[in-house]
């Protein structure tokens with residue numbers, strides 16, 4: 001068993017009275033894709049910032065690549081790549097120069113830096129833009145450049161804070177492919193996202209944070225299987241809710257009403273629809289889908305807005 | 308300061324050089340021209356009338372010039388560590404990117420101060436060269452004057468950084484300028500010997516300002532009047548060191564929250 005890439009015990013961060021990260025235990029294994037989910041303000045970025053050593057721990061212990069946080073920060077950071085939530089590219093430098101200057105911060109020699117920068121621009125399909133100024137790039141291009149920058153030192157662990165937020169579907173799919181490719185090369189990935197589809201698709205394991213606490217952790221399929229029914233019926237609600245509520249209570253089925261819509265969490269959707277019809281209840285526009293991560297997420301974190 | 312690595316600081320410095328080398332032309336001009344205008348207006352213009360009184364050995368322009376050299380080094384050091392550092396810290400966020408690499412926050416801060424010293428030295432050197440055309444004699448002492456420029460730059464870079472560490476709105480720099488930089492410039496003995504014009508209490512106040520020390524040191528070196536020059540240098544170094552430590556600690560604590 002090779003050593004853990006990240007090992008945190010009781011990781012805690014307070015800002016005055018606010019406990020942003022509250023006794024989080026976390027283990028990231030070599031070569032896996034580990035996801036962090038959670039509502040706005042749950043503490044995802046704060047946790048990541050402690051891991052990539054720009055934020056001090058309030059308490060707890062943290063090891064990255066087996067090195068102790070706080071003591072071996074330089075060594076830890078030299079093997080990390082970071083894509084922060086907000087792009088912080090150097091606006092005073094061109095696309096290519098952003099990579100070259102950043103490489104110097106890692107002490108890469110110029111020839112090697114140049115070679116890698118050109119390769120990475122190619123990899124992220126930015127070669128045609130290498131001379132542009134940062135402000136001339138679109139949001140998606142900046143995101144890709146930030147990823148390229150995070151790869152300049154060939155990191156063992158790449159930390160991505162909401163890498164695909166605000167991107168169009170084409171760029172998102174491109175990034176997913178690139179991340180899959182990196183994983184194939186053995187890079188460990190730690191990423192946060194609000195896109196459940198992305199988490200389900202990419203992550204080997206994930207954790208859900210809420211108010212700084214870990215409220216679920218494990219492989220996505222396992223988490224879904226344990227806590228969400230295999231199938232969900234989605235339907236429009238046109239008549240009264242009450243008869244449907246009664247039937248569901250009778251059959252022990254969880255019903256989630258929304259405006260003009262209902263979701264029914266069931267073992268077998270077809271069978272349920274037949275049963276409802278037998279009781280004279282016809283659901284309009286009903287379709288059956290498998291239970292998914294979003295169901296789990298909403299079940300655990302509730303439907304109310306944060307802050 | 309065990310988290311400071313000279314190599315790390317050098318890399319931050321290199322980044323600035325990289326940016327600067329691509330557009331030094333429109334960067335250097337404003338800071339450089341300001342003292343030149345003073346030299347022309349005050350020295351050559353006003354100086355014609357002052358010289359009539361015959362009190363300035365070597366002419367009024369030659370009296371004003373070394374002080375303005377010191378002021379141009381001050382400008383370089385201060386400008387870099389006020390507006391420029393503030394923007395990087397709060398708006399462009401490039402320090403956030405830097406500290407996610409093996410660089411420590413201390414490396415970044417030291418690199419920025421080092422860069423401010425470099426700019427101050429560049430301005431001061433260019434300006435010193437210009438003063439040669441305005442009655443400043445070319446002597447071996449000017450080598451020492453060149454060596455004094457980084458010291459002046461360092462002191463004011465530390466002052467700028469310290470002020471930057473105290474504020475969280477860029478508007479507050481107007482106070483820094485109107486209450487510190489401008490009065491320093493006017494009352495630090497660049498344009499007239501304050502010892503002759505100020506009441507004793509104010510002389511003491513003036514002597515405690517960094518620019519007075521810089522001006523006195525620079526004029527002393529240029530004219531070969533050595534009295535107090537060593538003390539001026541010590542004073543500038545002490546203020547520079549003390550405020551650098553203060554500023555870096557304070558900024559670091561806020562920045563790495």
Ligand SMILES: Nc1ncnc2c1ncn2[C@@H]1O[C@H](COP(=O)(O)OP(=O)(O)OP(=O)(O)O)[C@@H](O)[C@H]1O
Nearest residue numbers: 015020038039040041042043044045046047085564
């Ligand atoms: N520098 C700071 N000072 C004070 N409070 C902070 C600071 N950084 C974060 N917080 C607070 O800590 C909590 C966690 O924030 P964090 O950014 O980690 O959340 P997040 O899960 O990344 O949210 P989002 O999905 O919106 O990015 C929030 O309540 C936030 O307001």
Ligand SMILES: [Mg+2]
Nearest residue numbers: 044045046085
């Ligand atoms: Mg966040």
